[in-house]
Amino acid sequence: MEALAPELGWPGYRVRPVQRWRGPTAENIDDCVAEEAPIVLMYNGEPHVVMLATPLDLEDFALGFSLTEGIISRCSEVESVRVYERAEGIEVRLKVPPARCEAIGDKGRNLTGRTGCGLCGARTLEQAIKKPPPVRSTVTVKADEMIRALRQLRDRQRLNSLTGAVHAAAWVVPGQGLLQLREDVGRHNALDKLIGALSRQRVDFPAGYVVVTSRASFEMVQKCAMVGVGLMAAISAPTGLAIKLAEEAGLTLVGFARDDSHVVYSHPQRLFHG
Known part of the structure; x- marks a missing residue:
């Protein structure tokens, strides 16, 4: 897999002035507020899904999503990951084998996923309730x-x-x-x-x-x-x-x-x- 892009300028949080009240007393303070941004995952130039996420560790996010959605079966199938900052959000572009890209259209995404949503974009019950292979772990x-x-x-x-x-x-x-x-x-x-x-x-x-x-x-x-x-x-x-x-x-x-x-x-x- 091609070298991953460095972290972009989007922070994981921002410091904002707020007014905090405790009973009848108020004080003006700086507060750390978590950031979320629209992240579009694109495979071989085609958009697949937009997720709202914390704009950190996005290469990890793209690879993990690709594995858990069954788009790829192993990390080595991803030839490159490129992250681009746009005015409206962030694009993560993955290059995968053409056969994998052709199968993506059957996986039923191509919609926006909200922050707390894991099944957004699925069009059928079969796409939403995917059955994973049996777990063979013997961990104790x-x-x-x-x-x-x-x-x-x-x-x-x-x-x-x-x-x-x-x-x-x-x-x-x-x-x-x-x-x-x-x-x-x-x-x-x-x-x-x-x-x-x-x-x-x-x-x-x-x-x-x-x-x-x-x-x-x-x-x-x-x-x-x-x-x-x-x-x-x-x-x-x-x-x-x-x-x-x-x-x-x-x-x-x-x-x-x-x-x-x-x-x-x-x-x-x-x-x-x-």
């Missing part, structure tokens, strides 16, 4: 290590510590702790960024697991299963559809993972207690 996770990783996740969210407005997804390997983290205003975008970063590093996805700061939605489970991640732990609740997919795909799904408590919804054999 100690519950106390998982809880420590979740504490690390909270402490290492630098953008969220400034703005209080972004989600994070992180990669954890048993015995090594939290190794990689990405943040974004959209939970799906944060996970795509993480998967893209890991794919560039040729990480063995079945060897670790993912922790996220959001709820465990269907799309989050789907993205993890698409690359072979065996366990996902979320600090909030899962949806019924997410649990169903996790059961069918063979993924261990953990929700309400906070402090010293958590709930295991599917395939508990990968998580060990005591």
